[in-house]
Amino acid sequence: MCRDGHCEHHADPLTPDAVGDHEPGAAVGRRRLLTVGLGGAAALTLPPASFAQAADDFSGAAPPAGREVTRTITGFLETGAVDFVHLPVEVPPGVQKIAVSYSYDKPAVPPGTPGNSCDIGVFDERGIALGSRGFRGWSGGFRSSFEISNSDATPGYLPGPVNPGTWHVVLGPYQVAPQGMHYRVQTTLTYGESGPAHVxxxxxxxxxxxxxxxxxxxxxxxxxxxxxxxxxxxxxxxxxxxxxxxxxxxxxxxxxxxxxxxxxxxxxxxxxxxxxxxxxxxxxxxxxxxxxxxxxxxxxxxxxxxxxxxxxxxxxxxxxxxxxxxxxxxxxxxxxxxxxxxxxxxxxxxxxxxxxxxxxxxxxxxxxxxxxxxxxxxxxxxxxxxxxxxxxxxxxxxxxxxxxxxxxxxxxxxxxxxxxxxxxSVTLDFTATGNGGQAGIGETLKVPADAPVDVRLDVRGVPHGTVRVITDEGQMHQESLDASGTGTVMWRTTASLASYVRAEVRHPMADGSPGQGNTMGEALLFGPMAALTNPVFLTATTASHS
Missing domain, CATH: 3.20.20.140 (Metal-dependent hydrolases)
Structure with a gap:
């Protein structure tokens, strides 16, 4: 029942003939749920929670500044149902701030089974369509409540006017336990002047x-x-x-x-x-x-x-x-x-x-x-x-x-x-030079197909590191750095043999070894990465001659 400005709205959005019931005084009565497409993920929209009665209590005038009116929505979601649930909130004129809090149950689940996890956010009166300008914030599952006013907002939300119209609190149940999810959303509107705009x-x-x-x-x-x-x-x-x-x-x-x-x-x-x-x-x-x-x-x-x-x-x-x-x-x-x-x-x-x-x-x-x-x-x-x-x-x-x-x-x-x-602390320079030209990371070196190309890597900051030179054919050269972590590695190829060349610099393996030079070992073949380059591309300008 409704009393003292509080009203509960119950809904079961996953039952085919489910309805939403507002207690006496609410503007919207029993109504079937509307299944909507965002142009994207599947979503459900519940009947709106209306705050119209709050204004009616004051003979059509806006409630006095500072007056708070709260509506509560509860519901149940079955596992595998929808990606998003929209809870419409009819916001009347004269509102200074909207505040929302939510909770959901977390029943015990067997090992390896996802438990309940539910995100939350909100859209304003401009709508919930995919890419809508009505977006006003999202906190995922990181917060259990948020507030928005013209002057300020909870982190993750956008300050601005709380304009009249249909807002939507959005739930994102991205994991639902086999037992389902019972949720509770409480929305409070505070009346008054909007306050200075946020800058x-x-x-x-x-x-x-x-x-x-x-x-x-x-x-x-x-x-x-x-x-x-x-x-x-x-x-x-x-x-x-x-x-x-x-x-x-x-x-x-x-x-x-x-x-x-x-x-x-x-x-x-x-x-x-x-x-x-x-x-x-x-x-x-x-x-x-x-x-x-x-x-x-x-x-x-x-x-x-x-x-x-x-x-x-x-x-x-x-x-x-x-x-x-x-x-x-x-x-x-x-x-x-x-x-x-x-x-x-x-x-x-x-x-x-x-x-x-x-x-x-x-x-x-x-x-x-x-x-x-x-x-x-x-x-x-x-x-x-x-x-x-x-x-x-x-x-x-x-x-x-x-x-x-x-x-x-x-x-x-x-x-x-x-x-x-x-x-x-890690620095490097990586180039390919041939036929009088040079190319660096992300660039292309054009050379005759059989012209020698010298690949050079200068590196610093990886003590006992392993340098790997890799082409479209796989790893073609491996060389270790000494305790100083500084060194120059040179390797020669041609555009007929390599269409690109890139470099990795690895730390030693946990046992101190440099890692294996082939793919026949178990687990990770090399230690953790210290540096990784984008490729230098090699393009042959003429056919190879015997």
Whole structure:
């Protein structure tokens, strides 16, 4: 029953003839659930929770400033039902703030069986359609409550007016136990004047830089605006301590942090807006977004809409980068293919077998690109750091760019003029020279087919490291560094033998050995990665003569 401004709304959205019941005084009575398509993932919309009675209690006038009115919705979800549940909230005029809290049960499940996990976010009166401008925030499963007003918002949410109309609280039950999930959502509206508008402080698109040079940057980082525990200021401080020149902010599914980074950028640190887009079939990085731009994630591979959002990112000058493609977490494995990608993340955080597998897949794609004459996919490495003790800048990208500016850095990554380092203590230079010409990382050297090509790697910072020189034929040369970690490795080939050449620098194996030079061993054949280059391509200009 309704009393003291509180009303409960019960619904079972997975029963075919389920209905939603508002107690007396609610504006909407019994109604069948509406199943909607977003143009993407399957979703359900419940009957709306109305706050109209609150205004009626005051003879049609808005309730007095500070008055709070609450509605509560409870419901049940069966396993394997839908990706998203929309809970409409009818917001009347005169509302200053909307506050939402939620909870759900977590029954015990057998070992190996997913338990209940449910995300939450909200859309305003502008709608919930795929890519809608109505997006107002997302916190995933990291928070149990949030607030939005014109002046302020909980991290992960966008401040702005609480306009009248139909808002939607969105639940994302990405894991539901065999017993199902009982949920409870409480929405409170506070009446009053809207207050001063929030002022965003976006970061500048250019830092001081060193002109055309190599710049170090971590392009996959999280803050308290999604599921990270670091404040933006702590992330910026960590980037500076790691010797980075730039970072990309990639909080999950929200641009909320974009408007605070201006305070922490500076002549020595470029901060680039971005987003980690976490779909149900893999995560991807939208790098170099226009400040404040949001990219939708509510779709699966089978919905065939990923390319729409990839185009949106590129229209704004950004890059589309599949992230941690073999991550073992639910919904994290990459299922969208690479046709709409600009680069791919092959090394995420401390080196693991997932990264080994990702590098192998990327190398296979390089061979396919050479064979078919199609665009090749540059490799990236990022920390995906969320909180201590995860290390910002382990690993990061070293990008050759015309300056320390967003567009220049994005272009350097897009062109593959980059290599990956575990830390700023590792440096390298990698070139191929032949027939009077020279090419560096991401470039093409054109030479007669049988002309000798000298491949050179200068490296520093990997004591007792192992250098591997790899072509489309596989590993062709291996050499060890001494205790100083500094050395020069030379190897000769021809364009008739190698269509591309790339280099890896590995730490010793756990037993101190350099690793095996073939693929006949067990488990990992080499120690953890210290550095990884994008390829230099070799193109034959004339046919070989006997």
């Amino acid at each position: 965003n402080h976006y970061p500048p698109q250019r830092a001081e830089g060193r002109g055309r040079d190599w710049y170090r940057g971590d392009c996959h980082l999280h803050t308290v605006h999604s599921d990270g525990k670091r404040l933006p200021g702590e992330v910026a401080a960590g980037a500076r301590a790691a010797g980075l020149d730039f970072i990309v902010s990639t909080d999950h599914n929200t641009p909320a942090s974009h408007g605070v980074w201006g305070e922490y950028a500076g002549p020595d640190l470029l901060i680039v807006p971005g987003e980690e887009v976490t779909t149900r079939n893999g995560h991807w990085l939208a790098l170099g977004l226009p400040p404040g731009e949001w990219i939708d994630w509510r779709y699966r591979s089978r919905d065939d809409v990923f390319k729409r959002f990839a185009r949106q990112v590129r229209r704004g000058g950004g890059l589309v980068v599949p992230a941690h493609m073999y991550c073992a977490y639910v919904a994290s494995q990459w299922k969208f293919g690479f046709d709409d990608a600009d680069a791919t993340e092959v090394w995420t955080g401390p080196w693991t077998y997932d990264d080994e597998h990702a590098v192998s897949t990327w190398d296979q794609k390089l061979g396919e690109a050479v064979r078919t004459g199609t665009r090749w996919l540059p490799a990236m490495g990022n920390s995906d750091a969320h909180s201590d003790p995860q290390v910002i800048g382990l690993p990061h990208n070293v990008v050759r760019a015309d300056g320390l500016a967003t567009d220049a850095i994005m272009e350097g990554i897009r062109a593959g003029h980059s290599w990956i380092a575990e830390s700023a």
